Every structure is written in structure tokens, then in C-alpha cells.
Amino acid sequence: MNANAAPIVPAQPDPARDAIARVRDEVAKAVVGQDGTITGMLIALLARGHVLLEGVPGVAKTLTVRSFATALGLDTKRIQFTPDLMPGDVSGSLIYDAKSGEFEFREGPVFTNILLADEINRTPPKTQSALLEAMEERQVSADGVSRTLPDPFLVAATQNPIEQEGTYTLPEAQLDRFLMKLIVEVPQRDAEVSVLRKHASGFTPTKLADAGLRAVITPEEIHAAQRAAAAVNATDDLLAYIVDLARATRLSPSVQVGVSPRASTALLAAAKAWAWLSGYPAITPDHVQAMVVPVWRHRIKLRPEAEIESVTADSVLASVLQQTRVPI
Numbered sequence: 001m002n003a004n005a006a007p008i009v010p011a012q013p014d015p016a017r018d019a020i021a022r023v024r025d026e027v028a029k030a031v032v033g034q035d036g037t038i039t040g041m042l043i044a045l046l047a048r049g050h051v052l053l054e055g056v057p058g059v060a061k062t063l064t065v066r067s068f069a070t071a072l073g074l075d076t077k078r079i080q081f082t083p084d085l086m087p088g089d090v091s092g093s094l095i096y097d098a099k100s101g102e103f104e105f106r107e108g109p110v111f112t113n114i115l116l117a118d119e120i121n122r123t124p125p126k127t128q129s130a131l132l133e134a135m136e137e138r139q140v141s142a143d144g145v146s147r148t149l150p151d152p153f154l155v156a157a158t159q160n161p162i163e164q165e166g167t168y169t170l171p172e173a174q175l176d177r178f179l180m181k182l183i184v185e186v187p188q189r190d191a192e193v194s195v196l197r198k199h200a201s202g203f204t205p206t207k208l209a210d211a212g213l214r215a216v217i218t219p220e221e222i223h224a225a226q227r228a229a230a231a232v233n234a235t236d237d238l239l240a241y242i243v244d245l246a247r248a249t250r251l252s253p254s255v256q257v258g259v260s261p262r263a264s265t266a267l268l269a270a271a272k273a274w275a276w277l278s279g280y281p282a283i284t285p286d287h288v289q290a291m292v293v294p295v296w297r298h299r300i301k302l303r304p305e306a307e308i309e310s311v312t313a314d315s316v317l318a319s320v321l322q323q324t325r326v327p328i
Contacts, residue, residue: 016225020046020277022216026071030211031064032198033191039277040182040294041068041156045222046229046273049179049266050135050155052120052298059184061158063205065116068156070208072222073215074113075150081123087130091140105142110134113150117157125171131155135177152222172301179266180291181298225276232272233282237327242267242288248320249296254306255316263299270295285326293317 020042027038037053041064044051053061069076079090092108109115110131120128133139138153139146157178159170175181187195203211242264250258268283270291275283297313306316 014228014279016221016228017277017279019217019221020225023068023071026213026216027064027067029213030067030203030205030208031060032194033187034060034064034184037064037182037184038068040180041065042277043270043273043291044156044179045072045152045154046226046276047179047266047269048152048226049269050157050177052175052178052181053156053158053184054161054181055158055184056186057160059186061184062116062118064184065114065156065158066205067208067213069114069116070213071216072114073217074152074219074222076114076116077109077112078116078118079109080118081120081127083123085123085127087127090127090130091134092142094143103143105145105147107147108140110140111147111149113152113154115153115155117155119159120157121159121168121170124168125174128168128170128174132173132177152219152226175298176260176262178298179270180294182294229273229276230269232275232280234268234272235282238271238283238285238288239268241285241324241327242271244324245288245292245320248324249300249316252316252320254302254311255300256303257301259296259299263296267291267295289321292321 024035024038024042028035031038041051053064055061066076066078079085088108090108091110092106094103095106096102097104117131133141134149134153135155137146138149138151140149141147155178186192245267246259246261246264248258249255252258267288271283271287274291275281275287278287280287293314296317300313300316302311302313302316
């Protein structure tokens with residue numbers, strides 16, 4: 001099973017699941033041919049994680065995030081990451097108030113429900129790291145005071161392939177904060193024709209309201225769906241399977257640094273969310289296998305000689321899945 005192509009097919013009626021399914025249908029009004037990306041973002045939302053979207057310019061990465069936020073009806077802000085962006089431009093900074101004679105904290109755009117970090121790898125690592133505390137702790141600390149971010153809080157970052165001009169490699173600590181890394185591909189021919197047909201009929205990406213997009217879920221329904229996904233059962237055999245997969249990445253001859261225990265917990269959370277979306281009360285090996293690549297592809301570091309031989313993280317993980325015993 002491939003998470004980038006799998007549909008939401010509930011096994012039995014559930015109000016919270018139906019609400020999440022409405023979100024996907026609503027986003028599809030504006031975004032064509034990216035069903036897997038939309039599903040991945042829903043999984044990240046349910047698992048209370050963040051998502052990194054990678055693809056060449058022009059494959060609707062930003063449009064997908066904006067449409068997603070519109071369908072959820074949550075507050076959203078956008079940061080265009082540039083080489084001269086400063087950390088305070090992301091998290092906020094202390095500003096001197098001449099009237100009071102004191103410094104006041106001015107909130108940055110990170111104080112929102114959905115933060116669109118556009119082209120995150122076009123800014124230096126120092127500024128990228130401004131998101132670390134926000135993504136992990138859901139708070140921002142300044143002047144000895146911790147300020148809690150809104151709930152839900154999701155960072156949806158886009159990046160261009162690292163080989164493109166003007167990009168910086170994201171630090172490993174930054175990458176580890178993303179629950180999933182989704183590869184946004186150029187749509188298939190029929191989908192691309194549909195994209196042109198929408199534009200020919202007057203669709204404008206900057207005017208989503210004109211396309212009929214609206215909020216189709218409430219914050220209460222989002223929280224209910226998150227609680228339901230977290231409550232999905234995981235047997236000891238499945239937990240051991242996840243650990244075996246993680247240990248296999250550390251033993252792979254192509255891998256310099258395998259996934260960490262935090263990566264295992266991330267895989268568990270994503271598998272639970274995918275199982276719940278699919279209508280299952282407990283995760284199965286299929287749910288785990290579907291999430292391994294998107295959850296772990298950005299968390300392993302390959303050996304230089306493996307990269308020279310064109311080995312990829314995805315191919316290593318595919319091999320790990322083939323070689324690890326599946327519980328019955």
C-alpha cells in the first residue's frame with residue numbers, strides 16, 4: 001500500500017471521520033491530481049505532526065496548503081523564506097515601546113493554526129532553526145517567558161529539490177521535527193488536462209472563494225478526530241514490528257545514521273491516523289508499511305559511497321520492509 005495514492009475508505013460510519021473526509025473533498029475543488037499529498041496532510045493533522053512538501057516549482061505545493069487551511073476554517077499565515085529572513089521574523093521579537101519605556105513582545109507569524117513555510121530551504125539554517133521550539137513544544141520562548149501557540153498547530157513547509165540553485169540543506173534537527181516528507185509529483189496527463197480546463201474556465205489560485213472553497217469542519221470536530229486517531233489500538237506484536245524496522249535501518253550497509261526512537265513513535269502515530277482514516281480499530285502491518293517511507297525518508301542519513309551509487313532513502317526503506325519479518 002502506498003500512502004501517496006491510498007484513498008479514504010471508511011469501514012463504518014463515523015461523524016468525525018466523515019468530517020475529515022469532507023475536508024479532502026473540499027480541497028479537491030482547487031487541487032487536481034494530488035490526492036496522496038492531501039491524504040498525507042490529513043494524516044499529519046490527525047497525528048498532531050508537521051509536513052514537509054518537496055517538489056519542483058509549479059506542482060501546486062502552496063495551493064494545496066492554502067486550500068487545506070481554507071477547508072479547515074483555521075487561522076493561517078504564510079512566511080516566504082528568503083536568504084535575508086531573520087529568526088525574529090518567524091517567532092516574534094521584543095520591541096521597545098517609547099510610551100511605556102518597556103520592551104513588549106510582538107508575536108511573529110508562527111502564532112497561528114496552520115503556518116505555511118514557503119520554500120523553507122531558501123533561508124539559512126539559523127533562521128530555519130527558529131521553528132524548532134515551536135514545532136516540538138508548541139510554544140515560543142522570549143525574554144524568559146514561554147508563550148503557548150494555538151491548538152491545533154501545524155507547520156506545512158514547502159521546499160524545492162536541494163540540487164536547485166539557491167537552496168540550503170535543512171539541518172537534521174529541523175528535518176526530524178517533520179512527521180512526514182511528501183514528494184509532490186507532476187500530475188498525470190489526465191489530471192494536468194483537468195488543471196488546464198479549470199484555468200480555462202476562469203479558476204484563479206489566489207481567489208479560492210471563487211472556486212467555492214469553504215470551511216467544512218469545526219475545531220471541535222478536528223480535536224475529536226485527533227483523539228479518535230490516538231485511541232486506535234496497537235498490539236505488542238505491531239510495536240515490536242516497528243522497533244524491528246527501525247533497528248534494520250541502523251544495520252543497513254548503505255545507512256550512516258538510522259532512525260531514532262523518536263522516529264519510531266512518529267511512525268506509530270502516523271500508522272494510527274491512517275488506520276483510523278481507513279476505518280480500523282487497530283493498526284495492521286499494512287498501515288505501518290504504508291507510512292514507513294513518508295515518515296522515515298527524511299530521517300536516515302546515507303553513507304557517501306551509497307549516494308555516489310545513486311542509492312536513495314526510499315530504496316533503502318523498501319529493502320528494509322522486504323527483509324523484516326512481518327507479524328501474523
